[in-house]
Amino acid sequence: MERTLGLWNLTAIGIGAIVGVGAFVLTGVVAANQAGPGVALSFVLAGLISASAALCYAEFASMIPVTGSAYTYSYAVLGEIFAWAIGWDLLLEYSLVVPVVAIGIAGYLNELLIAVGLGLPGWAASGPFEGGVVNLFAVLLCLGIAGLQIWGTKESVRLNAAAVVIKLAVIAFVIVLGVFFVDPGNLTPFLPFGSLGVITGAGVVFFAVFGYDTLTTAAEESVNPQRDMPRAVIISLAVSLVAYILLSLVVTGMVPYTDLDTPAPVSFAFREVGLPIVSSLIAVAAVAGIISVLFAFMLGASRIWFALGRDGLLPGWFSELHPRYRTPYRTTAIIGVVTAIFAGFIPIGTLAELVNAGVLAAFILVCTSVIILRYRSPEMERGYRAPLVPVLPVIGIIGSFVLIVSLGPDTWLRFVAWLGLGLVVYFLYGRRHSLMAHGEGGVGADTPGPTTSSVESGEDTTDRREL
Numbered sequence: 001m002e003r004t005l006g007l008w009n010l011t012a013i014g015i016g017a018i019v020g021v022g023a024f025v026l027t028g029v030v031a032a033n034q035a036g037p038g039v040a041l042s043f044v045l046a047g048l049i050s051a052s053a054a055l056c057y058a059e060f061a062s063m064i065p066v067t068g069s070a071y072t073y074s075y076a077v078l079g080e081i082f083a084w085a086i087g088w089d090l091l092l093e094y095s096l097v098v099p100v101v102a103i104g105i106a107g108y109l110n111e112l113l114i115a116v117g118l119g120l121p122g123w124a125a126s127g128p129f130e131g132g133v134v135n136l137f138a139v140l141l142c143l144g145i146a147g148l149q150i151w152g153t154k155e156s157v158r159l160n161a162a163a164v165v166i167k168l169a170v171i172a173f174v175i176v177l178g179v180f181f182v183d184p185g186n187l188t189p190f191l192p193f194g195s196l197g198v199i200t201g202a203g204v205v206f207f208a209v210f211g212y213d214t215l216t217t218a219a220e221e222s223v224n225p226q227r228d229m230p231r232a233v234i235i236s237l238a239v240s241l242v243a244y245i246l247l248s249l250v251v252t253g254m255v256p257y258t259d260l261d262t263p264a265p266v267s268f269a270f271r272e273v274g275l276p277i278v279s280s281l282i283a284v285a286a287v288a289g290i291i292s293v294l295f296a297f298m299l300g301a302s303r304i305w306f307a308l309g310r311d312g313l314l315p316g317w318f319s320e321l322h323p324r325y326r327t328p329y330r331t332t333a334i335i336g337v338v339t340a341i342f343a344g345f346i347p348i349g350t351l352a353e354l355v356n357a358g359v360l361a362a363f364i365l366v367c368t369s370v371i372i373l374r375y376r377s378p379e380m381e382r383g384y385r386a387p388l389v390p391v392l393p394v395i396g397i398i399g400s401f402v403l404i405v406s407l408g409p410d411t412w413l414r415f416v417a418w419l420g421l422g423l424v425v426y427f428l429y430g431r432r433h434s435l436m437a438h439g440e441g442g443v444g445a446d447t448p449g450p451t452t453s454s455v456e457s458g459e460d461t462t463d464r465r466e467l
Contacts, residue, residue, distance in 0.1 A: 016292030022208020028265020052396030064384030065225030077101025146336020167289025
């Protein structure tokens with residue numbers, strides 16, 4: 001693939017994936033139902049767990065600048081069966097985020113149109129299970145983002161970067177203006193649900209503090225992945241966490257936390273303090289900003305599918321690049337159509353929790369892999385070294401496990417069912433066709449390791465068999 005992404009582009013992908021529904025929706029929902037004003041501490045706790053994994057991702061990104069994220073890292077250290085499980089898992093998780101977010105954006109769009117008398121007819125505003133025929137806006141969003149990504153990574157990244165700038169500008173505006181309307185009385189009691197509420201809230205808002213891993217799936221489209229990938233992971237998470245914490249403190253200070261269980265809590269807060277025009281502007285900007293989440297996760301899903309096909313674990317047909325645009329157009333097109341069907345016709349409901357289960361499982365494997373590789377190959381060159389190993393990754397493992405346990409049994413049943421289907425596919429096809437298992441190498445197996453010159457020239461020279 002063509003190397004066109006610099007540090008800012010990669011960071012924008014990370015911020016685009018992290019900051020979205022969490023800022024504009026979950027902040028209020030978790031405050032009202034789990035943590036009260038202490039939702040800020042929920043973000044801190046979820047952020048610490050996520051940061052432990054993020055630093056491990058950063059170390060791997062500096063060593064293995066290859067498309068595939070946690071799938072590639074697990075392949076290099078734990079072996080093919082673990083890599084397949086996590087790749088299959090992330091394929092579902094990344095794909096599920098897209099329709100969930102598309103439906104949320106579609107709701108915002110329709111509400112804005114209703115406000116000016118141009119709302120969609122009922123049949124086009126929701127799916128058949130919710131009283132309509134199709135969620136038209138959600139379908140068009142999924143297909144539109146897929147089309148942009150097929151057209152070219154560089155072009156679609158520009159749109160994503162613009163959306164990220166809008167999103168961060170809106171959050172900064174909300175924080176600066178909202179401070180003048182904060183009533184300290186709304187922040188007491190700070191922990192109305194106790195410390196357990198903060199922990200429970202962290203399990204919910206975790207949905208909002210991962211996403212930086214999507215930028216690691218674009219390693220082969222980065223100009224200098226060994227230098228820029230670790231920086232982008234750390235910067236994107238740090239910026240997003242600061243934004244979340246400050247935003248949650250301001251919003252819960254503006255109105256009582258008990259009133260924030262609404263689909264648009266940030267807009268609601270400004271409407272409640274007598275600023276309806278500002279409320280509408282925030283809603284418009286939120287729609288533009290959340291689109292970047294669709295971009296980041298669709299990019300991640302298509303690149304992981306591409307990597308599975310290139311390694312022979314799925315048919316190589318999926319790893320073909322577009323002859324002109326040099327993008328994995330087949331996987332992107334399929335994901336665009338499938339997510340459009342989900343968004344348009346199927347109620348997502350509790351399936352969104354599967355996203356957390358899958359990503360937490362990936363975090364556990366990545367943190368484990370860092371520990372193993374430090375002891376197995378301490379001499380290996382690392383462009384970035386995660387601090388406090390093994391303490392830091394152990395924190396990530398334990399924290400991820402605790403949050404996984406907090407998920408409901410229905411989520412676990414769906415998660416296990418999907419992994420079971422994946423194992424069937426692996427043993428019937430992937431195991432027999434794996435290129436690396438048969439000594440053919442898969443990704444860049446002809447040469448011994450990544451070098452600065454090869455990265456700059458756009459060549460992929462990573463041999464995971466050596467690792």
